[in-house]
Amino acid sequence: MKAIPYGRQHITQLDIDAVVETLQSDFLTQGPKIAEFENNFAKYIGCKYAVAVANGTAALHLCAMAMNVQKGDKVITTPITFAASANCIEYCGGEAVFADINSNTYLLDINKVRALLEAAPKGTYKGIIPVDFAGAAINLEELKKLADEFELWIIEDACHAPGGFFIDNKGTKQLCGNGQFADVAIFSFHPVKHIATGEGGMITTNSKEIYDKLCLLRTHGITKTPELLQENHGGWYYEMQALGYNYRMCDMQAALGITQLQRADDGLQKRKQIAKIYDEAFASNKNIEIPIYNNGHAFHLYIIKVKDRLGLYNYLRAKNIFAQVHYIPVHTMPYYQHKGYKKGDYPIAEKYYEACLSIPMYPTLTNEEQQYVITCINEFV
Numbered sequence: 001m002k003a004i005p006y007g008r009q010h011i012t013q014l015d016i017d018a019v020v021e022t023l024q025s026d027f028l029t030q031g032p033k034i035a036e037f038e039n040n041f042a043k044y045i046g047c048k049y050a051v052a053v054a055n056g057t058a059a060l061h062l063c064a065m066a067m068n069v070q071k072g073d074k075v076i077t078t079p080i081t082f083a084a085s086a087n088c089i090e091y092c093g094g095e096a097v098f099a100d101i102n103s104n105t106y107l108l109d110i111n112k113v114r115a116l117l118e119a120a121p122k123g124t125y126k127g128i129i130p131v132d133f134a135g136a137a138i139n140l141e142e143l144k145k146l147a148d149e150f151e152l153w154i155i156e157d158a159c160h161a162p163g164g165f166f167i168d169n170k171g172t173k174q175l176c177g178n179g180q181f182a183d184v185a186i187f188s189f190h191p192v193k194h195i196a197t198g199e200g201g202m203i204t205t206n207s208k209e210i211y212d213k214l215c216l217l218r219t220h221g222i223t224k225t226p227e228l229l230q231e232n233h234g235g236w237y238y239e240m241q242a243l244g245y246n247y248r249m250c251d252m253q254a255a256l257g258i259t260q261l262q263r264a265d266d267g268l269q270k271r272k273q274i275a276k277i278y279d280e281a282f283a284s285n286k287n288i289e290i291p292i293y294n295n296g297h298a299f300h301l302y303i304i305k306v307k308d309r310l311g312l313y314n315y316l317r318a319k320n321i322f323a324q325v326h327y328i329p330v331h332t333m334p335y336y337q338h339k340g341y342k343k344g345d346y347p348i349a350e351k352y353y354e355a356c357l358s359i360p361m362y363p364t365l366t367n368e369e370q371q372y373v374i375t376c377i378n379e380f381v
């Protein structure tokens with residue numbers, strides 16, 4: 001059996017042709033493929049604006065800048081996420097503050113967030129960065145109510161959940177990143193995510209003002225738009241109006257993103273089928289805890305919990321199955337420990353970390369491969 005990773009990209013001839021065609025075109029960057037990908041993505045997610053960027057981390061950084069995070073600003077996020085969700089606040093001189101997770105959903109616990117907010121003078125916290133962890137959409141309607149009460153903004157980290165959704169109070173389906181409740185949302189197109197462009201990211205929003213800001217910051221803070229210029233010396237003239245970055249995506253990546261996006265729903269359906277097969281295969285093994293989820297789960301990850309996680313991890317590795325752990329709690333990282341966090345601060349997240357294991361989950365996982373994974377896991381546990 002060849003190596004089976006926990007996640008991987010799916011590249012077809014259509015993808016390859018799209019990239020080659022772009023390589024042969026006039027624009028390798030800042031060309032028409034960027035706007036096309038942005039428009040298609042906005043349509044898919046159901047929001048007004050999308051801004052393509054170099055990667056998901058750059059997307060988070062630009063969002064933190066667009067929310068005007070300043071030195072000393074406190075922002076709340078979850079310890080069970082990729083470090084970048086918290087780091088974007090630190091890039092701007094702010095302070096990432098964690099709130100523990102819910103032990104059933106593994107998502108940021110809204111009650112814990114409320115407790116933090118109520119314990120501090122109003123205005124202490126500026127925003128919240130919830131994560132649609134593993135593909136489970138967090139209930140942003142509830143979180144938005146809380147955010148409004150304390151005058152906070154929301155950056156939704158939807159890297160795990162393109163196509164994921166929750167059902168709001170009125171029974172309406174709310175897709176992750178659609179901008180109905182969060183000010184901005186971000187996605188990543190790293191090859192283990194649903195849509196792969198190598199490196200790549202996207203920001204979505206319904207606010208024209210935020211959209212304009214993001215476009216400026218993505219390209220050095222430079223604009224050439226005549227209406228926005230303070231002076232105008234001629235056709236060559238541009239102004240750098242803010243300290244921005246070069247966080248652009250290139251056209252080959254956008255071309256790949258366009259064709260990948262066309263298959264996004266097929267991939268999502270396949271992920272759901274794989275999840276169902278795992279559910280059934282492990283249902284009778286009382287030593288394996290399977291995830292609790294609803295229809296809107298996008299299954300970036302399928303996470304089981306077992307007592308001897310290290311043993312299972314090593315056993316699977318010997319069988320050429322490369323499971324992974326998502327995540328080592330961010331507050332236990334040496335960088336955050338230097339800032340004063342310590343083990344024991346977020347016991348639910350830490351307990352979750354002791355047992356969690358992400359097993360292979362990607363659309364091209366064959367039935368034969370999945371059965372092999374299941375057999376190996378049930379053999380060990």
Ligand SMILES: *Cc1c(COP(=O)(O)O)cnc(C)c1O
Pocket residue numbers: 055056057058081082084085131157159160187188189190199200201
């Ligand atoms: C992948 C990921 C990121 C970062 O995206 P990159 O494109 O790798 O920079 C941020 N947050 C979460 C939850 C992620 O999974």
